Amino acid sequence: MLITWRAVALTALGVVAVVLVPAGLTVVLWLALVVLLCVVDTLLAASPRAVELSRRVPMSVRLTEHVTSSLAMTNLGRRTLRGTLRDAWQPSAGAVSNRHELEVRAGDGQRVRTVLTPSRRGDRQADLVTIRTRGPMGLAGRQASLAVPGRLRVLPEFASRRHLPSRLARLRELDGRAAVQVRGAGTEFDSLREYVVGDDVRSIDWRATARRSEVVVRTWRPERDRRVFMVLDTSRTSAARVGDAPRLDASIEAALLLAALASHAGDRVELIAFDRRLRARVAGATGPRLMPAMADALAPLEPALIEADWPGIVGAIRERTSQRALVVLLSALEPAAVESGLLPVVAQLTAVHQVVLASVADPELAELRSGRASSADIYDAAAAQRADLEREAIAVRLRQRGVDVVEALPEDLAPRLADAYLALKAAGRL
Amino acid sequence: MTATATTEYRPPATTAVRDRTTASGRAKARWARIRLPLVVVALIALTVLFAAFAKPRTSGIALAPDNPAPSGARATAEILKRQGVEITYVRTMREALRADAPGNTLLVTSTNDLTDEQVARLAASKSDLVLLGPSFWALEVLAPGLGTDFADGTEVRTAECDDPDASAARTITVSGPEYRTTSPDITLCFPGGSEGTGAYAVIPGARRTVAFADPSLLTNRHLAQEGNAALALRALGHHPHLTWYVPSLADTSTDAGQGLQPGADALPSWLGLVLAQLAVLVVVIAWWRGRRLGRLVTEPLPVTVPASEATRGRGRLYRRARSRGHAAAALRAGAASRMAVRLGLPRSAGATDVIDGVARATQHTTAEVAALVYGPPPSDDASLLRLAGQLDKLESEVRRS
Structure with missing residues (x-):
């Protein structure tokens, strides 16, 4: 049993009654009247449980777009159901106006629609559907929460797709269809x-x-039918927030653009997400099925706060590809992590494959490096400069071992990686 | 072919038909959910009640019969109770006068907090009075002819009078004020140094009035000394009923009927009822607002670790350690490597190559460039700041050349 603002107003009217008839009995009688009316109203309210609820929600939506989740409600009770329905979703599903007024006669139905504008990549779950019915006087009512499961997969935004047309044009230039013939190795x-x-x-x-x-x-x-093998590092370095989003999100954007480009170029694309174990895998999808498969596999990925198992990653690559391939490591150029993790095992990869390391750079470091306002800023600038030097040094060591290093700001990483791929293709190094 | 291609596909709807729970099932589930909290709350309530009733209630009010502190009088009260005296502890004049009748004893522990009306009403009462250290203006009404005087120091005095209670006590301790009288009706006992003084006065009349000059005689601290106990117990134990009145400032009532309430005349009579109705309203509002439209929905969120955190931490370490050498070395190395790249020098280029290259590209001498890029570490923060500025300037000159 629950009460509405009308019951509160009725109780407040009791103050007038008490002033007019100042006696202890007035208070008691007025309270009894309010309770009686509320009980009667509750008994006359339709049952919030005698309903059939049916949910339709699209499988997936791309981040920044919105979808509509619809709930069809049928009143199975014998009374007209008046009240409110709340279609609860997890907060980042972005269900803003999820309360709907209901007025359904017995045996009748009503469909309510909740617009979802997700604010975060991943799987969003629907929570309980709560129905609150009111009695005919609107004083009191009943409430029940029912489970109507629903899941919405929020796919990565793939904002880097705006770079795709220009890169495809560059790809066609490499192709025999263009007027200028390119001849050479590769x-x-x-x-x-x-x-x-x-x-x-x-x-x-x-x-x-x-x-x-x-x-x-x-x-x-x-050359066509080369293999592009992407490894998405989901370990602790991918959790670091660069700008407003974790590093992983920028890596996913880069992976999506490269996959789209490579599949247009006729190469076979494979992807694994790995930290200490396999988190996601896309293999064998070609043509128009590749990008949906990629988006679907990458959507629920979350950074794990553990150290990457690089020998394990190398093992996973060797297990899945024996031929020469372009191995793209979407990781971070963190001196300590690379030194102890990737560096000792990278030779096993470069012996067989062409290896590219794509890393998301932090624009905040450049800001720190140029700080000159106070002595505190100078120390921060020195620390940022030292970090830069260390990163350069580790990049040099990787290059000496035959790894191409691509480091760029979050929004630049995807086009820069695509350019690196096109350069390798033009040079015939795939 | 984009990532949204899958949204075209409409999956089958998920359905929930009629909540299959029954009212009794729900009640059972609710009971199971609420059982443990209820038990805990009940246990706490029981413990509190037990603690409240198991121990006799005590207070910190001076000369109160329930105060076990040195300034209290619980010892006196307990002994009297054990001797069969029924004690009524009151804080208001109205209550004190409720049992007012000949054959009762009324103890007034202080007259300082009484109004003139209350003192007058006290004078008109019929019980035997025992006054503790009454003020002189109260004495004028309650015991005309008795005045107060001051004695200093604590001393032991002997009775030296024919009052049976006083002679039974023989000696008592006295400190502070004493009484002085010229009236032959008043018996003064335990006299001090000068003539006509005493610490204990008995005023005969229609009812017996007894006044103690020193109220501390009754306190737990002094009761066991000399004959204090004997005098106090005899004075208070004349009758089987004792009303123990500890006056308070808050009380202005004068008689056994309706007492005067502060400000009561200014307020309408229905105010209390309206307040009661408003209290009901508050409960109703709490009930209205207390029920959520469904539960709160939770969601696991990713941790947010700024990528630059480690770098900032290192900056703070440099700062705290005043590590100007390290800081300057980092800034110099960074500037040197950028200038070397700008000048097209190979990575393997040594310090002299860089110095020569920079000097050639700018208007500076090799000595100046060497001092700036490979010089000694700065001695304080100001020179570090200056060094950073000079390096920036040199770099921009190289870039322009």
């Missing part, structure tokens, strides 16, 4: 065609020319 024979003025005379295929009546040139195209 390209493979595509086809023969008739010589036109302007073609490089060195690309004339004399053997084929001899067989035909016209001069024939060879055309080339970039």
Whole structure:
């Protein structure tokens, strides 16, 4: 049993009654009247449990977009149900106006819609649906909470997709379809065609020319069907907040752009998320199924506050790919973590694969480094400078072992990694 | 082909049909949920009640019969009770006069807090009076002819009078004021140094009035000394009923009927009832607001560790240790490596190559550049700040060249 503001107003009216008839009995009788009316109203209210609730919610939504979760309610009781329904979701699901007024006759139904604007990547759960019914006088009512499970997967925003068209254009330039022929290591024979003025005379295929009546040139195209193996490090270094989001989110953006680009270029993309154990894996998805699979696998990832198991990661890579591949390590260039984790085992990778380390840089460090306002700022600047030097040193050591290091601010990492991939492709180092 | 492709797919709806719980099942579940808290609350309440009733209640009021402190009079009261005297402890004049009748004893522990009306009403009472250290203006009304005088120091005095209580006590301790009288009706006992003084006065009349000059005689501290106990117990134990009145400032009532309430005349009579109705209203509002529309929803949130935290920590360590050498070395190394890159020097370039390169690119001599980039560590924070400024300037000059 619960009461509404009307019951409170009725009780407040009792003050007037007490002033008019100042006696102890007035207080008692007025209270009895209020209680009686509330009890009668509660008994006349429709049962909040005699309902059928049916929830429809889309499987997933991309971050920054919104979806509608709809609840169909059927009144199975014998009375008209008047009241309020609350469709509760976890806070970051962004269900702002989730209270709905109900007025449903017996046997009738009503559909309520709650707009969800998620503010965070991951799986968001629906909580209990609470129905509060009012009696005919609106003084009191009943309330019950029912479990109607619902889950909404909030996919990564993939804001870096705006860089995709320009990178695809660059990719086509590498391709034989473009006017300018690129020939060299890393390209493979595509086809023969008739010589036109302007073609490089060195690309004339004399053997084929001899067989035909016209001069024939060879055309080339970039290699296809290479393997791109991405490793998303979800260990403690990925939890660090850069700007407003954890490092992991910027790494996910970079992984999504690279996956989209590589699948357009005809390469096979595989991804694992790893810290001390496998957190997610995308393999075998090609063509239009790749990106949904990637988004779905990456959406629920959370940073784990543990140290990465680099020998384990190397083992996982070797287990899954025996051929030469482009191995992209989406991790952090943290001197201590790299020194004790990645550095001792990276030679095993570079012996077989082309390895790229993509790391999210912190814009705050550059700010700290240029601080000159007070002596306290100078010490911070010195500390930031020292951290920079150490990071440069560890990057040099990685490069000496054959690792390409890409370090960029969160919003720049995805295009920079895509550029690094295109450069490797153009150079035929995949 | 984007990540939102999956939103097109509509999954089957999840449904909950009619909560299958029964009223009795819910009641059982509710009872199971509330049982443990109820037991705990009941245990606490029982403990509190037990503690409240198991121990006799005590107070800290001077000369109160329930005060076990040195300034209290619980010892006197307990002994009297054991001797069969029924004690009524009161704090207001109205209550004190309720049992007013001949054959009762009324003890007034102090007259300082009484109003003139109350003193007059006391004078008109019919009980035997025992006054402890009454003030002189009260004495004028209650015992005309008796005045107060001052004696100093604590001394032991003997009765030296024919009052049976006093002679039974033989000696008592006296400190502070004493009485002086010229009236032949008044018996003064335990005289002091001068003529006509005494620490204990008996005023005969329609009812017996006894006055102690020194109230401390009754206290727990002094009761056991000399004949204090004998005098106090005899004076208070004349009748089987003793009203023990400890006056208080808050009380202005004068008779056994309706007492005067402070400000009562200014307030309407229905105020109390309205307050009661408002109290009911508060409870109703609490009930209205107390019920949430469904439970709070929780969500696990990721930890937030700023990536620059370690760097800031190191900056604080430098600062606390006044580690200007390390700080300057870091700033110099950073500037040198950036300038070397700008000048196109190889990574393997030594200090002399960098110095020569920078000197050539700017207007500075090699000695100046060497002192700036590879000089001794600064001696204080101000010179560190200056060094950082000079390095920035040098760097910008290299960049411009």
